[in-house]
Amino acid sequence: MKAKRYIVILLFIVALALGLRLNKVANNPPALSWDEVSIGYNAYSILKIGKDEHGRVFPLDTFISYGDYKPPLAIYVTVPFVAIFGLNELSVRLPSVLFGTATVALLYFAVIELLQKAKRDKKILSDSMIGVVGLLTSLSVAISPWHINLSRAGFEANIGLFFIVLGVYLALLARRRPSIWLWAWLPLIACVYTFNSTRYFAPFMGLGLLIYCWKSIAKAKKYVIPGMIIALVALLPIVPHLLSKNAQLRFVEVNIFSDSSIVKTSNDRIAFDNNSFLSKILHNRRIGYARSFLIHYFDNVTPDFLFIKGDGNPKFSTQEVGQLYLIDLPFLLIGIYYMFTYFTGEALLISYWLLAAIIPAAVARETPHALRILNSLPPWHMFIAFGLVMFLYIIVKRQKTLVTILICCVYLLSIGYYLHDYYVHYPITYSNEWQYGYKQALEYVNQYGSSYNKIYLTEEIGRAYMYTLFYTKYNPAKYLSEKKSYFDAAGFYHVDGFNKYLFPITMPTNFSKGSLYIFPSDQVPPGATIKKIIPLLNGNPYLTIFEKSHI
Numbered sequence: 001m002k003a004k005r006y007i008v009i010l011l012f013i014v015a016l017a018l019g020l021r022l023n024k025v026a027n028n029p030p031a032l033s034w035d036e037v038s039i040g041y042n043a044y045s046i047l048k049i050g051k052d053e054h055g056r057v058f059p060l061d062t063f064i065s066y067g068d069y070k071p072p073l074a075i076y077v078t079v080p081f082v083a084i085f086g087l088n089e090l091s092v093r094l095p096s097v098l099f100g101t102a103t104v105a106l107l108y109f110a111v112i113e114l115l116q117k118a119k120r121d122k123k124i125l126s127d128s129m130i131g132v133v134g135l136l137t138s139l140s141v142a143i144s145p146w147h148i149n150l151s152r153a154g155f156e157a158n159i160g161l162f163f164i165v166l167g168v169y170l171a172l173l174a175r176r177r178p179s180i181w182l183w184a185w186l187p188l189i190a191c192v193y194t195f196n197s198t199r200y201f202a203p204f205m206g207l208g209l210l211i212y213c214w215k216s217i218a219k220a221k222k223y224v225i226p227g228m229i230i231a232l233v234a235l236l237p238i239v240p241h242l243l244s245k246n247a248q249l250r251f252v253e254v255n256i257f258s259d260s261s262i263v264k265t266s267n268d269r270i271a272f273d274n275n276s277f278l279s280k281i282l283h284n285r286r287i288g289y290a291r292s293f294l295i296h297y298f299d300n301v302t303p304d305f306l307f308i309k310g311d312g313n314p315k316f317s318t319q320e321v322g323q324l325y326l327i328d329l330p331f332l333l334i335g336i337y338y339m340f341t342y343f344t345g346e347a348l349l350i351s352y353w354l355l356a357a358i359i360p361a362a363v364a365r366e367t368p369h370a371l372r373i374l375n376s377l378p379p380w381h382m383f384i385a386f387g388l389v390m391f392l393y394i395i396v397k398r399q400k401t402l403v404t405i406l407i408c409c410v411y412l413l414s415i416g417y418y419l420h421d422y423y424v425h426y427p428i429t430y431s432n433e434w435q436y437g438y439k440q441a442l443e444y445v446n447q448y449g450s451s452y453n454k455i456y457l458t459e460e461i462g463r464a465y466m467y468t469l470f471y472t473k474y475n476p477a478k479y480l481s482e483k484k485s486y487f488d489a490a491g492f493y494h495v496d497g498f499n500k501y502l503f504p505i506t507m508p509t510n511f512s513k514g515s516l517y518i519f520p521s522d523q524v525p526p527g528a529t530i531k532k533i534i535p536l537l538n539g540n541p542y543l544t545i546f547e548k549s550h551i
Contacts, residue, residue, distance in 0.1 A: 002127075002128055002131065003131070006131045006134070006135060009135055010105065010108050010134075010135060010138060013104065013105075013108075013135065013138050013139050013142050014101060014104055014105045014138070014142075016139075016142050016143075017100070017101045017104040017105075017138075017141075017142035018097070018101045020142065020143070020148050020419075021096075021097045021100050021101055021148060021151045021152055022097050024423070025089075025090065025093050025094075025097055025152050026088070026089040026090045026093070027089070027427075028152070028422070028423060028426070028427050029152065029153050029315070029427070029434050030427040030430075030431040030434050030436050030537055031431065031434040031435050031436040031437075031438070031439060032089055032092060032154070032434070032435070032439070032467075032470070033153065033154075033315065033434060033435060034066075034435060034462045034463040034466060034467075035070075035154070035155075035156075036092050036093070036153065036154040037092075037463070037466045037467055037469075037470040038063075038065050038066065038070070038463070038466050039070070039074055039075050039078055039092060039154055039156075040078060040082065040087055040088075040091065040092040040154070040470055041053065041087070041466060041469045041470045041476075042063050042065065042070075042075050043075050043076070043078035043079045043081075043082045043091075043092075044082050044087045044470075044473070044476065045476035046058065046075065046076070046079055047079050047082055047083055048475075048476050048477070049476050049477050051476065051480070052064070052065075052075075053065070053469070053476070053479070053480075055480050059072060060072060060237040060238065061237055061238045061240060061241035062238070062241045062246070062247075063075055064246075064493065065493070066463065066466075066492060066493050067487055067488075067490075067491050067492035067493035068492070069241070069246050069247060070156070071156065071192070071193050071194050071195060071196065071199065071238075072193055073156075073159065073190060073193040073194045074095065074154070074156040074159050074194060074195070077095045077099075077159065078091065078092060078095055078154070081094045081095060087470060087473050092154045093152065093153060093154050095154065095159060096150075096151055096152070096153060096154050096155055096158045096159065097151055097152065099151075099158055099159045099161075099162040100147060100150070100151025100158050100161075100162075101151070102162055103141065103147075103158075103161055103162045103165050103378075104138050104141050104142045104147075105138065106162070106165050106166060106169055107134075107137050107138050107141055107165055107378055107381070107382075108134040108135060108137065108138040109134070109169055110165055110168050110169040110172065110378075111130075111133055111134040111137045111382060111385070112130060112131065112134045113169060113172040113173050114172055114346055114349075115130045115133060115134075115343065115346065116130055117172065117175055117176065118343050118345065118346050125342065125343075125389075129389055129393060132389055133382075133385050133386050133389050134385075136384075136385035136388050136389065137378075137381050137382050137384075137385040139385075140328075140381040140384050140385050141377070141378070141381050143411070143415045144323075144324070144377070144381065145310070145317070145318065145321050145322075145323065145324075145325070145418045145422075146310070146317075146323040146324065146370060146374075146377055147377060148422075149316060149317060149318070149370075149422075150316065150370070150371065150374060153315070155195075155371060155374075156194055156195040156198075157194075157195045157197060157198060157371050157372070157374045157375075158374065159194050159195070160191050160194040160195040160197075160198030160199075160374075160375070161198070161374050161375055161377065161378075163187040163188070163190040163191045163194060163198070164187070164188070164191060164198065164201070164202070164205060164375050164378075165378060166187040167184070167185070167186075167187035167188040167191070167202075167205065167206075167209070168205070168209065168353075170183065170184040170187060171184050171209040171212075171213055172213070174213070174216065174220070174223075175213055175216040178216070178219070178220035178223050179223050180223075181217070181220050181223035181224045181227045182223050182226055182227040182230065183227065183230070184227060185206065185227055185228060185230075185231035186230065186231060186234060188202040188203075188205060188206050188231070189202075189231050189234045189235050192235060192238060192242075193238060196360075197360040197361065197371070197372040197373075197374075197375065198375060200359075200360040201356065201357050201359070201360055201375050204356040204357075204359065205353065205356065205357075205375075208349060208352045208353060208356065209349075212345070212348075212349045246491070255363050255364060255365070262285060262288040262289055262292060265288060266284065266285040266288050267285075293362055293363060294362075296361070296362045296363070296364065296365070296367040297358055297359070297361075297362035297367075299367035299368045300358050300361055300362065300367055300368040300369070300373050300376075301358070302368065303329075304322075305322065305323060305368040306322050306323050306324050306380075307322040307323075307324055307325070307326045307328070307329055308321075308322050308326070309321075309322060310322045310323045310370065311323065311368060311369065311370035311371075312368075313369075313370075313433075314426075314429075314430040314433045315371075315433060315434070316369075316370040316371050317370060318418065318421050318422055318425075318426045320417075320418070320421045320425075320426075321414070321417070321418050321421070323370055324380060324384075325411070325414040325415075325418075326414070327407075327410045327411060327414055328380075328384045330387070330391075331383075331384045331385075331387035331388045331391060332380065332383050332384050332387055333387065334387035334388075334390055334391050334395070335382075335383035335384055335385070335386035335387025335388070335390065336351075336383050336387070338386065338387065338390040338394070339383060339386050350379045350382050350383065351379070353375075353376070353378070353379045354376045354379035354380065355376075357373055357374075357375035357376035357379075358373050358376055360372060360373075361373045388407070392404060392407075427537055428537045428538050429538065431536045431537040431538065432536050432542065435461050435462050435463075435467070436536055436537065436542070437461065437534045437536070437542045437543040438457075438461070438464065438467040438471070438543075439467070439471055440534045440543075441457065441518045441534055441543055441545060442457075442467060442468060442471035442472060443471070444531070444532055444545055445457075445468075445472070445516070445518075446471070446472060448516075448531075449516065452500070452514055452515060452516040453500060453512075453514040453515060454500050454501075454502060454512065454514070454515040454516070455500055455501050455502070455515070455516045455518070456502050456503075456504060456508060456515060456516070456517045456518065456519075457501065457502070457503055457518045458503075458504070458507075458518060458519045458520060458523075458543070459503045459504065459505050460505070460519070460520055461520075461543075464503040465483075465495035465497075465498070465501070465503050466495075468501050468503075474498075478499075479498055482498040482499050483495055483497075483498040484496045484497050484498065507519055507523050507525070511525075511548035512548075513548075515547070515548070516531070516545065516546075516547060517545070517546050517547070517548070518543055518544070518545050519543070519544060519546075520542065520543060520544070521533060521541035521542060521543060521544040522541075524544045524546055525548070527548065527549060528544075528546040528547065528548055528549065529546055529547045529548070529549040530544055530545070530546045531545045531546055531547065532544070532545040533545075
């Protein structure tokens, strides 16, 4: 009977999660990022002509995109939404919304499967308490500012997180239903097709599950071995890309090992010490890189990042609350303590999950990074939920009802503050961080652009060609025959123009009659005939649409 009651409660939690992620999602975040429009238009191109923007037919290994070589799954997942809702903000963001909501639901079952199978003192944690831990884990993620922020934009990482949780759940479930080992590894293979950080983390997670579930695996070889073969076959289409130089392009761009200053510092200190043997050991560049790795690793677990301000990039945080709520901190600590006390094996698995998920982000120069360590989110909330249960069932001896009400009030205040800031202040403060203005400019172009021979759109705020393709719903086949494009020396892709659309990096020096110009408002030349000024949501002029009236 309690199990049915818990499922009903879970449905309410999932409905809450869906509402928080879906409400006004087409308008907040206030504009599509350049990755979102790329995902959307490539999905549109696949839908219309079966090719991506580079003319590749149904690519399974990668979408070249801007030369960043996006994993393909998120784009294919977006195709049906574009088919149903058209090419717009909603169709691009709905996959992330739905996968994020599904993650909330799936975590309940993963926690139940993890704890119920544990051979520990059931007097400490009864079956009903395990159910409460599962529900609180789902609820904690449902209201998490970290997860809400990243579920409301078209981030591939959010889809990848779902597959990580699904992979964990299936592996745990396979311990008592061995035939599931036939399919249990496929979600981790899906991660390889979804997002770069998830791609690098999936093998770590697979290794952890392999060790944790080893007794079950050893007894179910007739399912495990065919399951691994199925997983390897599913991996084959992407292997050539993974082994190519193109796959390393993004890593080379952001990793700490390409930081020449570490080598220079090492050489300078060795030279200062007269090339002594000890100096070559102490100032070895490998020690420098190891130190840099540890600094970047621990950047991702600082209190300021986790509980106070969150990620410094406004795309991943409102800057007003941490990735977790401050009220989560005591329950996180309590949860870690009691989990290791009573469920040591499970605590080790959750801790391994958390710590390993940060490794891909730690080799990048930009830290902390909420998107790249998103795979660490479930363990944080598992510990928090466990800590809440332990606090209420074990630590609190009196006035449990009053204490529970007080905790609920603090959480309601925390999420209320976050949601108010997110819906009221965040879009106004940070609209410029989301390439705001391109959509409004291109709406003007759609209405009046036929009167002009050429349309110049600034490249200054990011990937103007892709926004033009997206918001004009430009025919993909026609675009392929018209585009003037190139790859730069670093391997990144640029489009100078197609048809009458041109995308200069700087303002042209020669203006022509019959041309329309869209550039930052502070760059408008004297004598221009201003057609429209597009302000940011805070009211500051941002883009100006103009003609040159006197040539």
